[in-house]
Amino acid sequence: MINGEAARRKVATAFAEAVDELVRDRMDGLVEEPDITSRLGQRLEDRFDGQILAGHRVRVISETVTSHGRGSLEKPLGADLYVALSVEDACGLTTTKGVLIQAKRRDRLDPAGLSKQCRRMMHVTRKGSVAWIYTRTGVDVVRATDTTKKEWPVLSASQFFDAVLKCTLGDLRRVPNGSFGNRRALKAMLEKMGADNAIWLELQEQ
Template identity: 60%
Template sequence: MIEDLQARAQVSRSIAKALDDLVRERMKGLVEEPDITSRIGQRLEDRFNGRRLGGYRVRVITETITSHGRKSLEKPLGTDFYFALSVEDAAGNRTSKGVLVQAKRERGCDWTELGEQCRRMRLVTKKESVVWLYRKTGIGVIRSTDVDRRVSASMDSTAFFDLVLECKIGDRRKTPPGPFGDRDSLKTMLKDLGAKNAVWLELDQVAG
């Protein structure tokens, strides 16, 4: 996705800081993880849509579905949040990936329940699903394959986004079928995955 180390680090740090700031703000109150997760897309859209970051033009769209109806897949798939990312280099080469996220407040987390939710996510994409642990200091990230070991967060949010942008996390098969900005495509992904919240972020490298 982004091969330039400096550019990748700037993008990763910026996205991570925006979300860590949000989590720290919300964790000061008695809020549950759905309240925090529902605000992630808007935070990224407010901070970055239309801006340039690390030599890339950023576009962000978000989508929230309040109910999936009677045929909802939310329960069997266990996905809280869907993150889609597309990167286009200066030569016009585009790479797109999707990541499934289960979000939990770390304090009081039911690891047995979380393990079952991760098992369901792995039925969709074995290695490209993660858990975001909301803490007073920000977001900690665990790969879904590590949850059964009850490992404390093995990386911070900056490291997570760096791995996504390095093309080491993410499933090329789990991306919206339409062009960027196609909300119907994004809604289709949400419905298929049973998630309520989604962010689709596009990074286009700016020549020169």
């Protein structure tokens, strides 16, 4: 998606710092995971929408639903957050990856329960399912496929965004229909995935 290593890492680090900062702030209280997760989209919108980052113009939209349609995967899936990340290169070619996220606080983590929820997400996408573990220092990321292991390899938030932008994480099939900014398409994808929150980020090479 972004071939240049320096630009990719700059973008990944910027997104990660915003996410980690919000999680650190909220973890100081007794808030539940849904409160933290619901604020992430607005944080990214406030900080990056319309900005130029590593030679890319950033656009961000987020969506939240309180109920899901009859055809949603809410009960069997139970993802907390759906993220779509699009990159448009200088030739106008756009690549979009979708990621499903199950979010948990570290201090209230049930490893067996999380592993079970991640297996449900993997029925939809193995390439694009992860767990975000909220800690007092930020976000630890575990690939859903790794939650079946005795010890879980952990990625930082920066490594997570870098992996998506490098096309080693995320699913090309689980993306909204239509061009960026189509909130109807984003909401439809969110309801289909049974998640409560969605974030769609786009990077346009300048």
